[in-house]
Amino acid sequence: ETGVTQTPRHLVMGMTNKKSLKCEQHLGHNAMYWYKQSAKKPLELMFVYNFKEQTENNSVPSRFSPECPNSSHLFLHLHTLQPEDSALYLCASSQSPTVGGSETQYFGPGTRLLVL
Amino acid sequence: AQKITQTQPGMFVQEKEAVTLDCTYDTSDQSYGLFWYKQPSSGEMIFLIYQGSYDEQNATEGRYSLNFQKARKSANLVISASQLGDSAMYFCAMRDNYGQNFVFGPGTRLSVLP
Numbered sequence: 001e002t003g004v005t006q007t008p009r010h011l012v013m014g015m016t017n018k019k020s021l022k023c024e025q026h027l028g029h030n031a032m033y034w035y036k037q038s039a040k041k042p043l044e045l046m047f048v049y050n051f052k053e054q055t056e057n058n059s060v061p062s063r064f065s066p067e068c069p070n071s072s073h074l075f076l077h078l079h080t081l082q083p084e085d086s087a088l089y090l091c092a093s094s095q096s097p098t099v100g101g102s103e104t105q106y107f108g109p110g111t112r113l114l115v116l
Numbered sequence: 117a118q119k120i121t122q123t124q125p126g127m128f129v130q131e132k133e134a135v136t137l138d139c140t141y142d143t144s145d146q147s148y149g150l151f152w153y154k155q156p157s158s159g160e161m162i163f164l165i166y167q168g169s170y171d172e173q174n175a176t177e178g179r180y181s182l183n184f185q186k187a188r189k190s191a192n193l194v195i196s197a198s199q200l201g202d203s204a205m206y207f208c209a210m211r212d213n214y215g216q217n218f219v220f221g222p223g224t225r226l227s228v229l230p
Contacts, residue, residue, distance in 0.1 A: 033218075042120075043161075043207065043220040056217065088159055097211075102149055102168055105218060107161035
């Protein structure tokens with residue numbers, strides 16, 4: 001496989017469930033990102049990992065728990081979610097960001113999450 | 117704080133015509149990057165074009181070009197010879213000076229008419 005892949009593509013879960021989203025990149029990048037895209041809202045950056053270290057957490061509720069075991073894999077663990085967490089969750093990767101650099105983020109197809 | 121504004125929620129263009137999608141940005145950084153992405157109904161964000169704040173030439177990639185006016189803080193996307201497959205959401209984004217934080221605009225939905 002090439003590029004950035006995400007599984008599952010669709011997920012329906014209850015508020016008491018625990019599930020995980022998986023992202024894998026085959027581009028040799030060292031930085032990975034989770035974004036949330038809700039209807040009628042701009043894309044929101046959730047977490048950033050650079051060389052497996054979390055470098056950004058944009059005030060995301062603790063019911064979202066990221067994990068980055070290596071530079072190619074990124075997980076988002078979900079537990080006790082709320083209906084307003086229903087959204088498209090996008091994973092992206094890039095070369096490690098540098099000051100003033102031109103590193104482009106490449107996105108996966110996303111996971112459409114519905115919380116009932 | 118950085119901010120991206122896209123004032124056109126929706127645009128229509130006739131097939132084979134050119135279209136300009138507007139993007140203005142606000143930042144106090146001297147060095148930054150500007151990006152355009154396309155998002156078809158399938159959901160995947162597809163990178164189209166990049167412009168660095170110190171680039172003197174406007175970026176071009178095939179049918180896409182970026183009309184960069186630094187003093188006006190605008191980075192409009194021009195699509196020439198529109199095709200039906202160009203129908204999608206288009207997002208303007210900016211990366212901050214430190215490289216990690218991408219800020220996206222609200223997007224413009226482009227519909228290409230046959």
